[in-house]
Amino acid sequence: MAKIKYNECPICKSKNINKFIDSKDFSTSSEDYTIFICNDCSFAFTQDVPDENSIGKYYKSEEYISHSDTKKGLFFKIYHIVRNYMLKNKQKIVEKYSGQKTGKILDIGTGTGYFINKMKQHGWSVAGIEQDDDARNFGKSNFNLDVFDKKKLFEFDDNYFDVITMWHVLEHVHRYNEYLNQIKKILKPNGKLIIAVPNYTSYDAKHYKKYWAAYDLPIHLWHFSPKSIKILLNNYNFNLIKKKGMPFDSFYVSILSEKYKKAPFGMIKGLFFGLLSLISAWGNINNYSSIIYIFDNKK
Numbered sequence: 157m158a159k160i161k162y163n164e165c166p167i168c169k170s171k172n173i174n175k176f177i178d179s180k181d182f183s184t185s186s187e188d189y190t191i192f193i194c195n196d197c198s199f200a201f202t203q204d205v206p207d208e209n210s211i212g213k214y215y216k217s218e219e220y221i222s223h224s225d226t227k228k229g230l231f232f233k234i235y236h237i238v239r240n241y242m243l244k245n246k247q248k249i250v251e252k253y254s255g256q257k258t259g260k261i262l263d264i265g266t267g268t269g270y271f272i273n274k275m276k277q278h279g280w281s282v283a284g285i286e287q288d289d290d291a292r293n294f295g296k297s298n299f300n301l302d303v304f305d306k307k308k309l310f311e312f313d314d315n316y317f318d319v320i321t322m323w324h325v326l327e328h329v330h331r332y333n334e335y336l337n338q339i340k341k342i343l344k345p346n347g348k349l350i351i352a353v354p355n356y357t358s359y360d361a362k363h364y365k366k367y368w369a370a371y372d373l374p375i376h377l378w379h380f381s382p383k384s385i386k387i388l389l390n391n392y393n394f395n396l397i398k399k400k401g402m403p404f405d406s407f408y409v410s411i412l413s414e415k416y417k418k419a420p421f422g423m424i425k426g427l428f429f430g431l432l433s434l435i436s437a438w439g440n441i442n443n444y445s446s447i448i449y450i451f452d453n454k455k
């Protein structure tokens with residue numbers, strides 16, 4: 157298996173990098189990994205990470221909860237309520253910051269397609285990119301959506317989309333520079349790029365340290381701070397116009413982190429620390445477990 161070793165910061169090319177934290181893959185392989193950090197731009201990255209051709213097997217434990225679409229049990233009931241709330245919230249964000257009630261939207265890493273289906277129901281012309289065959293087929297057959305594999309990303313016309321979204325996707329993308337270059341081209345001037353990623357400067361990340369579930373090693377290749385994502389997107393002449401917190405992620409990530417710690421009463425503790433994380437984020441948005449960044453495409 158080929159692993160990638162970084163001797164400099166992938167974003168700002170600084171050699172001023174060092175070990176940030178030792179952690180491991182808690183969900184699939186139990187392998188140990190080390191996260192490095194750049195002291196100049198604060199970008200963090202998984203060192204010795206499996207390359208694009210060997211990362212696939214680390215995704216095997218992912219439960220595609222939305223595939224089964226079961227509504228049995230309290231957990232699933234809550235999951236569905238939260239998902240519906242989140243879909244509505246994402247729709248509102250897209251419409252508010254694009255200033256449009258309809259338009260053309262592309263969702264990269266669209267999974268089973270619930271989000272673009274929601275947008276389609278509200279009159280948007282939608283397209284999705286998804287690498288996983290099963291998820292892609294689910295979106296096509298269940299919602300009759302246009303979902304493509306990633307080749308298609310490089311085939312859209314220039315200045316085509318009003319909005320492009322990446323919900324918890326950028327941290328998985330090896331060749332993010334190619335993606336951002338292409339996004340820059342196919343997004344209209346002053347189109348909006350909306351990126352949600354976990355935030356390692358959050359309250360819950362600092363509390364859970366190596367057990368913080370949103371490190372999600374090794375499939376999270378990159379670990380963004382509010383500062384580093386702004387620097388990365390500025391390199392492509394994207395202008396940050398708004399940050400928004402994702403309150404449910406505080407709870408979800410805290411509960412999962414307790415599970416990784418194998419702590420007794422993990423669910424209750426997770427809810428408690430999730431709540432603390434949320435309270436701390438009310439005073440400072442940079443404490444949110446995950447943050448949605450809304451960028452304007454300057455041209």
Ligand SMILES: [Zn+2]
Nearest residue numbers: 165168194197
């Ligand atoms: Zn850097």
